Amino acid sequence: MAKKQSQNYLEFIPHRNPALAWSEDEEGVVTIDVEHRRIFDRIAQIAFGRPKVSHIRMEKFGSFIWKQIDGEASVYEIGQKVKERFGKEAEPLYERLVQYFRVLQSNNYIVFKR
DSSP: OOOOOOOOOOGOEEEETTTTTEETTTOOOOOEEEEEEHHHHHHHHHHOOOOOOEEOOOHHHHHHHHHHHSSSOHHHHHHHHHHHHHHGGGSSSSHHHHHHHHHHTTTTEEEEOO
């Protein structure tokens, strides 16, 4: 039986989903616009008045991280920038950062490349 290869998220390079529009307000807060296009989304829009587009407003850490995702910087490198900007306020840094990226990935906001 082959040994399962461990994943080192710090080496991964996040890429934003190009299908998502996003904007930044004057305070630097990022809002991601998620368009709901699947058939079940359409049913919910008609039956329950759900919006066609959700506007996901990030907080200060998330906004800073989102703006660092350039398709070239690794999770580790982004973590270093977060550490520079927020210092001890970001601790425990890499545990939080990896969890945050997992959430972004599970919501299809980003994909990882090595």
